[in-house]
Amino acid sequence: MRSPRASLRIARTLLSTQYAYMLEYRAEIALWALSGVLPLIMLGVWQNSGAASQAGWSPAQLRHYFVAAFIVRQFSVVWLIHVFEEDVVSGKLSPFLLQPLQPLWRYFAAHLAEQATRIPFVALMLLALSAVDPGLLWRPSLQKLLLGLMALWGAFVLRFLLQTLSSMLCFWSERAAALDRLLVIPYLFLSGLVAPLDTFPPAVQRFALATPFPAMVDFPARLLSGLPVDLGGGYLSLLIWCLILSPLCYWGWQRGLRRYGAMGA
């Protein structure tokens, strides 16, 4: 067992090296940030449909919700499987395994560093949005902001765990990324990214809420945009799903590593 001080030092080193690495690819990250405009496009369609006002949403609430969903999406993007797949297939994972550190932490730190690199680009995009229509932005209360950021980070961890689980399939199959693409479909349509959950028919809404997906977008976006939200239920759902997924990931890692047969293993 490592002392807390040593862990802190490792975390700091990992984060700072990954941040430096990500800064080198800032142009690429700016493009990735641009590719997250889907919620804003959907806002355009929803504004011209009366369906949201039927669900009791005011035009301002609708705008804020989708802008919040855009922010949530920006900071909960997970691309672990694409990197991990290549590292497994090409054997780059082997040297990481020699180090006295669980390799997944390295990927986790890379994601955090990428988020930090994204901040200025997202801020610029928000600035551009406010230039188009100042009504798109709002000022959340400090309490809502903190709670929302916490939920956003929880959503990221949940997404990371879910993708860790599908990444473990890389040890068995070369098509793991294709399988993960299938998981994106329920995420897209059930999380509230393209349509607010309030507009769903009750049965579909109940079904969606039983999956982990609404906790990934709907819950943090509602908190940030100041819409009425079930605070306890949202955090509980995040916690429960994380608790379900973590042991599964651990188990997958243990089993997968035994299968791992790339160069040097």
Next chain:
Amino acid sequence: MRRSKTLAMLLQFWRSSLESESEYQLNLVLECLSVFGNLAGSLFVLSLLFSGQSTLGGWTWNEALIVLGLYTLLDGFTSCLLQPNLSKIVNHVQQGTLDFVLLKPVDSQLWLSLRCFSPWGAPGLLAGCVLVVLGLPEIRPQSLLLGGLLLASGAAILYSLWFSLAALSIWFVKVWNATEVLRYTLVAGRYPVSAYPPALRLVFVFVLPVAFMTTVPSQALLGQGSWHWALGSVLMAAGSLIASRLFWQFALRHYTSASS
């Protein structure tokens, strides 16, 4: 003589890529699941947008189905031809294998754009056609012809945009993402352009011409096409094809190859 040679070569290319792709049969299942999952989700969202009203931006449910169908069709076209070919340009530049392509006695743009053919876009093509047929109230040969022509123009615009973006990799090697951005923003074509606020409509006509890819051909299929939109679409397609050609020649002049 020359033309038939090119055609024979293309057929040979596609036969060989079909053979190599047929090794991955699991892909067909995954691709079908992906297309139908996405389609079910899109239909669900469309039904939400229509709840409590009979039109969306002046389009009825059936008419909106045609737009969605054409989007699915173009998405299938993307998976069949654009994605497998154009996403490799970046690799060619990065690894220096573009030199080999340039040395071949074939037009380099033709080779880079049509070398591979992936059968995995077929479910999308099929599903798109089914949606269009479901949405059409009556099939008139005249509007079918015009719609087909405008869809082809839309596909040409899509190709030119994608190819030009991929050609940027001559200068910026890590440009693969730019095509991903394109793919994500083209999602806007799932809905008729008039469903968007006026400012976005202008963007979708002039900056990112999704209007010409799905909305304009749909109107033509419905027999509501107007000649100036049709003319605009064909002109835009011709213009963007020529522009992509010129841009590629310009890019090649800046290509310094791997060994020099």
